[in-house]
Amino acid sequence: MWPMPPFNKRCIIIHFSPHHITCSWFEQDNNKATLKAYKSVPLEHLELERLVIFNPSHISTIIQSFLDEHRLQNTCALFCLSGPSLKEQVVTCETATFCPKKMANTTDFKLPEWEGIIWDHSYLYPSHDGKYVFYIAGITRELLFQYQLLAMQNHLNLTAISPETMGLLNLYKIHKGAQFRHSQLGIELSRHNNDITKMFNEKTLHDVANFGASKVITENHKPALLASLGLFLTRNTRA
Numbered sequence: 001m002w003p004m005p006p007f008n009k010r011c012i013i014i015h016f017s018p019h020h021i022t023c024s025w026f027e028q029d030n031n032k033a034t035l036k037a038y039k040s041v042p043l044e045h046l047e048l049e050r051l052v053i054f055n056p057s058h059i060s061t062i063i064q065s066f067l068d069e070h071r072l073q074n075t076c077a078l079f080c081l082s083g084p085s086l087k088e089q090v091v092t093c094e095t096a097t098f099c100p101k102k103m104a105n106t107t108d109f110k111l112p113e114w115e116g117i118i119w120d121h122s123y124l125y126p127s128h129d130g131k132y133v134f135y136i137a138g139i140t141r142e143l144l145f146q147y148q149l150l151a152m153q154n155h156l157n158l159t160a161i162s163p164e165t166m167g168l169l170n171l172y173k174i175h176k177g178a179q180f181r182h183s184q185l186g187i188e189l190s191r192h193n194n195d196i197t198k199m200f201n202e203k204t205l206h207d208v209a210n211f212g213a214s215k216v217i218t219e220n221h222k223p224a225l226l227a228s229l230g231l232f233l234t235r236n237t238r239a
Contacts, residue, residue, distance in 0.1 A: 125186025
């Protein structure tokens with residue numbers, strides 16, 4: 001048997017988009033997460049054009065500045081991605097296999113245009129015509145390798161790379177807890193035209209996290225922090 005590394009309570013989430021990099025540091029406090037620090041840096045010179053890393057040295061400087069300021073070297077990290085190089089799609093499937101842990105799984109997707117792409121899926125809700133709706137996301141191996149190299153260059157113990165949407169879906173499920181229902185998720189997604197960020201408000205945030213010590217969170221930063229919070233809470237739930 002190989003020994004597993006100890007669970008590291010310190011974990012940073014780095015949210016990448018073509019226009020911003022947002023670094024956030026959460027810690028668990030009883031049943032709530034606490035935002036210890038965050039920093040969002042605009043990208044103005046195509047450093048992450050379509051999420052492709054064109055200037056790794058500048059991006060590493062941003063990350064290292066955050067790590068140095070809060071003494072977070074050699075910490076665990078989660079990468080959250082939002083941008084055009086991610087393939088994202090909502091698909092409807094005729095059949096699904098249900099199991100207690102994952103709720104719904106399927107291999108019935110017909111995605112010939114996704115050849116050579118690493119992808120995963122998450123069950124969303126049952127449709128009105130008896131079918132099943134899934135969210136799927138994919139990334140090329142080359143782009144995935146770029147972010148793995150970036151983590152290595154910054155001495156980060158990278159534990160996961162996830163699309164922003166997945167982090168938001170996880171946050172919704174965790175916030176609802178035992179009251180979560182896939183059918184209700186479908187109703188709320190329809191109500192908000194599938195814009196999942198509109199399903200959260202200030203009360204939602206403060207129900208699951210403490211933001212008291214942080215700066216005022218602007219609307220521009222909110223999607224990145226919401227998704228980052230969802231990934232952090234998912235990591236702690238599974239640990």
